[in-house]
Amino acid sequence: MSKLNTDTQIIKNPEESLFDSPLMAEQERMVEAILFAAADPVTIKELQGRMPHGCDAAEALVYLRKRYDGRGVSLVKIGDAWALRTASDMGFLMQKETVETRKLSRAAVETLAIIAYHQPVTRAEIEEIRGVSVSRGTVDQLIELEWIRFGRRRLTPGRPVTFVVTQDFLDHFGLESARDLPGLEELRSAGLLESRPVMWTGDVTVYETEDDISDASDQTEMFVDT
Amino acid sequence: MSKLNTDTQIIKNPEESLFDSPLMAEQERMVEAILFAAADPVTIKELQGRMPHGCDAAEALVYLRKRYDGRGVSLVKIGDAWALRTASDMGFLMQKETVETRKLSRAAVETLAIIAYHQPVTRAEIEEIRGVSVSRGTVDQLIELEWIRFGRRRLTPGRPVTFVVTQDFLDHFGLESARDLPGLEELRSAGLLESRPVMWTGDVTVYETEDDISDASDQTEMFVDT
Amino acid sequence: MTTSESDVNDRLAAEALIVDVDGFEGPLDLLLTLSRSQKVDLRQISVLALAQQYLAFIYKAQDLRLELAADYLVMAAWLAFLKSRLLLPPDPSEEGPSGEELAAHLAFQLERLSAMRESAAKLMARNQLARDFFARGITEDVTRTRRVTYTATLLDLMQGYARIRTKDEFRPFVLDREKIFTMEEALRRLRGLIGFAGEWTDILSYLPEGWEIDQMKRRSATASTFAASLELAKEGKIEMRQRVVFSPIQIRKKDG
Numbered sequence: 140m141s142k143l144n145t146d147t148q149i150i151k152n153p154e155e156s157l158f159d160s161p162l163m164a165e166q167e168r169m170v171e172a173i174l175f176a177a178a179d180p181v182t183i184k185e186l187q188g189r190m191p192h193g194c195d196a197a198e199a200l201v202y203l204r205k206r207y208d209g210r211g212v213s214l215v216k217i218g219d220a221w222a223l224r225t226a227s228d229m230g231f232l233m234q235k236e237t238v239e240t241r242k243l244s245r246a247a248v249e250t251l252a253i254i255a256y257h258q259p260v261t262r263a264e265i266e267e268i269r270g271v272s273v274s275r276g277t278v279d280q281l282i283e284l285e286w287i288r289f290g291r292r293r294l295t296p297g298r299p300v301t302f303v304v305t306q307d308f309l310d311h312f313g314l315e316s317a318r319d320l321p322g323l324e325e326l327r328s329a330g331l332l333e334s335r336p337v338m339w340t341g342d343v344t345v346y347e348t349e350d351d352i353s354d355a356s357d358q359t360e361m362f363v364d365t
Numbered sequence: 366m367s368k369l370n371t372d373t374q375i376i377k378n379p380e381e382s383l384f385d386s387p388l389m390a391e392q393e394r395m396v397e398a399i400l401f402a403a404a405d406p407v408t409i410k411e412l413q414g415r416m417p418h419g420c421d422a423a424e425a426l427v428y429l430r431k432r433y434d435g436r437g438v439s440l441v442k443i444g445d446a447w448a449l450r451t452a453s454d455m456g457f458l459m460q461k462e463t464v465e466t467r468k469l470s471r472a473a474v475e476t477l478a479i480i481a482y483h484q485p486v487t488r489a490e491i492e493e494i495r496g497v498s499v500s501r502g503t504v505d506q507l508i509e510l511e512w513i514r515f516g517r518r519r520l521t522p523g524r525p526v527t528f529v530v531t532q533d534f535l536d537h538f539g540l541e542s543a544r545d546l547p548g549l550e551e552l553r554s555a556g557l558l559e560s561r562p563v564m565w566t567g568d569v570t571v572y573e574t575e576d577d578i579s580d581a582s583d584q585t586e587m588f589v590d591t
Numbered sequence: 592m593t594t595s596e597s598d599v600n601d602r603l604a605a606e607a608l609i610v611d612v613d614g615f616e617g618p619l620d621l622l623l624t625l626s627r628s629q630k631v632d633l634r635q636i637s638v639l640a641l642a643q644q645y646l647a648f649i650y651k652a653q654d655l656r657l658e659l660a661a662d663y664l665v666m667a668a669w670l671a672f673l674k675s676r677l678l679l680p681p682d683p684s685e686e687g688p689s690g691e692e693l694a695a696h697l698a699f700q701l702e703r704l705s706a707m708r709e710s711a712a713k714l715m716a717r718n719q720l721a722r723d724f725f726a727r728g729i730t731e732d733v734t735r736t737r738r739v740t741y742t743a744t745l746l747d748l749m750q751g752y753a754r755i756r757t758k759d760e761f762r763p764f765v766l767d768r769e770k771i772f773t774m775e776e777a778l779r780r781l782r783g784l785i786g787f788a789g790e791w792t793d794i795l796s797y798l799p800e801g802w803e804i805d806q807m808k809r810r811s812a813t814a815s816t817f818a819a820s821l822e823l824a825k826e827g828k829i830e831m832r833q834r835v836v837f838s839p840i841q842i843r844k845k846d847g
Contacts, residue, residue: 167437168435168436168437168452168455169437169455169458170437171436171437171438172437172438172451172452172455172458172459173455173458173459175437175438175449175451175727176451176459176727177727178726178727179726189458190458209394210394210397211393211394211395211396211397211398211399211401212397212398212401222726223401223726223727224720224724224725224726225398225401225402225724225725226394226398226724227718227723227724229394229395229398229399229724230718230722230723230724232395232398232399232415232416233398233399233402233725243715245616246616248711248714248715249707249708249711251711251714252707252708252710252711252714253707255710255714256707256710262551267700268700268703268704268707269616269617269619269620269704269707270616270617270618270619270620270700270704271616271617271619271620271662282745282746283746288539288745289539289540289545289546289547289745290541290545291541291542291544291545292544292545298544299551300545300547300551305539310720311719311720311721312714312717312718312719312720313717313718313719313720313724314717320710320714321710321713321714321717322709322710322713326706326710329702329706330699331699331702331703331706398725401725401727401728402725402726402727402728403728403729404728404729405728405729448729449729450729467742468742468743468747469742469743469747471751473743474743474747474748474751475751475752475754475755477743477748477751478748478749478751478752478755479752479755481748481752482752494755495755496755537742538744538745538748539745540745546749547749552749552752552753
């Protein structure tokens, strides 16, 4: 590659210099090759670590994304990582590739949705929303699928662990972030993602402490549109 | 860089109009998606068989090959089948892909778990909890993996060195802090524990000496939010 | 809706539902299903009517001698209480939330559960990896720099910890006794050997075989042998002497 041209090009045409500089084109190729070879999403930090010193993976990604726009393969962002995935309208060609996935139980699907929409959420909160106790196998199965993981503990009495969804979850459902969950905005504006004081007779969960209030606002912040 | 500018080509080169016809562009996308997702190189016959009736896989391949010309990925012919492969000059970026991962030994997993749950913890304490002596190699291995490191010395006779887990450890296991590790009760309710009589209930971490208490606050500081 | 009509509806709904209580995932699920028969937006649901429906259902179910789980009965009791609160004029001396507040909360819970179910369905209807869109099929065969790294999952870690912590033979705070030579052992050994000690001999020669090499073991054995020799001297079995301070301690059999 004619890397030596870069300097002269920058002088000649300052506006287009980055786009046309062989260096950036070369960086774009590198990012393309790395993402192409990897089956799992790669973070910008990892990309940067594998590319030669001085490269700007984030910028190369901008060009690469443009290049794959409308192709049979697309460049997608998953959390803070990037991956190449077949365009979703090409699914009909892929029956051969499809692996039979284990069907999730209704309880598991609902638990997953509650964790995704309410995260970070404790087991007691999941149980309160579903109205039944969460069975042994359900959380186990979701952890094994690597769709949920333990988040930080809630600062309430007993310091219960919370659950959050993982990057694998986002990747699986083609989501860039948990903010892109379908219908999240409507649910929030309808107040259905808030934890309201529970007035259940003998029930266990009481959301009245300072901590919970601050936790609730954390969660809201997390899903705020930027 | 020979980046194909299709728009200008239409005007300049009318006989290449097929290239831009939606149909052929679609076919090219299909071939691209199939080759990307396929586990093995795909023959033209197979491609043809998976694409909708009336498609010309061979022709789509010609365009696709041109599109990937000079990219970080190239379309290559292997025997009479086709595959997408990273460009051969990009091999130097692929070294990280070949790291061989092995499962950590049971002794190492247990030692690591004890350090995570009881940190800062001395070697003697680890041995007492495990009931067997800890081999040098195990600790060395965990240090080499950068999952544990030396903590401050215990202010007891002999001033034994303690072990604590690292940020790398937290990253690897997807934990925000070591305090987020679930306790025994939580492990059991998540179905992660074989149901056997428990000899030992109650909280996992017991800080008994003054020194331990001050260490504990150090630990808290260590994992404080940034 | 007239009373008779709603009675009919109630009965039909109840009959349709009394098949298997296990088909429901708890009282809230049952309530949500019942509320659907009101055919209104969950926000405008009549909690009073719903409470009546639920109670009628539970009543019928008991008639049919279905085993009703405790939580269904707890809910029934709570709804009966709610019903009375909604029907009676509020008592100002009563503490706690009003009937309306309780009803509003129940309606909220039902709406939230329903919303979560819809969201779950929407989520599962999304394009999914390895079903609708795909990752790279071929793992690149590249130059193998064999660097071995070890890995473990959080599950391994937690199970490893649980394994240790639930181990049956787990014995808290027991000292490792492998390197300790007890006084009882020293006594037994000295008693066996002293019969042959007609001459003065250094007590260190009575240390058990192999224990003089390891420093920890030697210390322990020396101490216990010394203590044992004092014991034997007290019993009058042996004599002891030491010529100068820090010189070897010697013992010999005492005649008679």
